[in-house]
Amino acid sequence: MEKKDIDWGNLGFGYVHTDYRFVSNYKNGSWDEGVLTEDANIVLNECACVLQYAQTAFEGLKAYTTEDGRIVVFRPDLNGERMENSAARLKMPVYPKEKFVEAVKKVVKANEGYVPPYGSGATLYIRPYMFGSDPIIGVKPANEYQFRIFTTPVGPYFKGGAKPITVRISDFDRAAPHGTGHIKAGLNYAMSLYAIVDAHEKGFDENMYLDPGTRTKLEETGGANIIFITKDGKLVTPKSDSILPSITRRSLVQVAKDYLNMEVEEREVMLSELSDFAECGLCGTAAVISPVGKIVDHGKEICLPAGMEDMGPVTKKLYDTLTGIQMGRLEAPKGWVVEI
Numbered sequence: 001m002e003k004k005d006i007d008w009g010n011l012g013f014g015y016v017h018t019d020y021r022f023v024s025n026y027k028n029g030s031w032d033e034g035v036l037t038e039d040a041n042i043v044l045n046e047c048a049c050v051l052q053y054a055q056t057a058f059e060g061l062k063a064y065t066t067e068d069g070r071i072v073v074f075r076p077d078l079n080g081e082r083m084e085n086s087a088a089r090l091k092m093p094v095y096p097k098e099k100f101v102e103a104v105k106k107v108v109k110a111n112e113g114y115v116p117p118y119g120s121g122a123t124l125y126i127r128p129y130m131f132g133s134d135p136i137i138g139v140k141p142a143n144e145y146q147f148r149i150f151t152t153p154v155g156p157y158f159k160g161g162a163k164p165i166t167v168r169i170s171d172f173d174r175a176a177p178h179g180t181g182h183i184k185a186g187l188n189y190a191m192s193l194y195a196i197v198d199a200h201e202k203g204f205d206e207n208m209y210l211d212p213g214t215r216t217k218l219e220e221t222g223g224a225n226i227i228f229i230t231k232d233g234k235l236v237t238p239k240s241d242s243i244l245p246s247i248t249r250r251s252l253v254q255v256a257k258d259y260l261n262m263e264v265e266e267r268e269v270m271l272s273e274l275s276d277f278a279e280c281g282l283c284g285t286a287a288v289i290s291p292v293g294k295i296v297d298h299g300k301e302i303c304l305p306a307g308m309e310d311m312g313p314v315t316k317k318l319y320d321t322l323t324g325i326q327m328g329r330l331e332a333p334k335g336w337v338v339e340i
């Protein structure tokens with residue numbers, strides 16, 4: 001398929017209309033087969049459950065072109081599995097992960113012209129989501145649902161190198177104990193908007209959230225998990241029931257163990273330990289790893305030894321190895337890179 005006339009290197013992270021999206025409807029207890037449509041608009045009743053009670057969850061992954069010219073997606077089965085868990089927690093019908101992966105492939109194939117070329121740094125971002133669509137006024141789950149996937153080309157996350165960012169320890173919480181922090185629910189983002197706008201107004205790039213129960217342990221940021229590198233080169237990543245299980249973080253843990261022979265600790269990480277670490281990074285699909293140079297805890301600045309100029313050396317090795325696997329420059333573990 002002919003590539004669209006897009007200036008790939010100068011794309012930002014914003015919505016760009018593409019040709020096709022996938023839609024499947026749930027009614028009378030079952031999902032229909034689903035279709036690709038050119039219609040980007042949704043018409044809903046004013047009382048749709050999603051509008052009144054935020055019954056919605058989403059996923060995010062990307063398609064890109066490998067060094068040898070294949071169009072691939074990274075571990076879509078894990079996005080499908082996570083969406084199953086999100087749906088179950090919000091009392092939505094599960095869209096089976098096998099069908100999820102098929103639908104992702106279909107919609108990427110249909111929008112092949114929007115998949116950026118290798119080397120551009122750009123990707124085709126894929127956004128699956130599901131919501132309760134019929135009118136609900138008494139608080140209960142909807143009876144009807146829509147599962148959709150749209151795609152949008154997005155530019156390179158780091159233009160001109162990955163500059164370390166400054167984060168603050170947040171006084172807001174992102175998840176309640178035994179709440180919904182571990183699922184990708186829209187509601188987790190709605191309530192984080194106040195905190196992120198406030199952080200930006202005060203000159204910080206991100207909020208680092210503490211555990212909601214005791215506020216003494218580190219959890220994650222609004223949209224990325226955290227990894228630390230100790231001074232003796234171990235990878236440490238917080239473990240908690242209220243963290244969203246990032247696919248990037250889980251992949252980095254495996255890369256650290258199997259490709260780089262590193263020791264890995266998945267455990268509770270205390271706020272008081274911060275000054276012991278050599279490097280810190282935020283991990284998620286969009287950036288893979290964003291290096292953190294400085295963490296500000298109520299006026300007290302913790303400057304990571306890796307500094308504010310470049311990614312730390314161990315973080316860089318992790319980043320290069322995982323992106324090497326994704327781009328087909330290094331051999332991938334079985335099932336990680338799925339061809340369209």
Ligand SMILES: *Cc1c(COP(=O)(O)O)cnc(C)c1O
Nearest residue numbers: 223224225244246247248284285
């Ligand atoms: C999506 C998300 C992540 C990153 O997950 P990936 O699967 O790596 O993209 C991390 N934290 C939160 C809160 C998220 O919503």
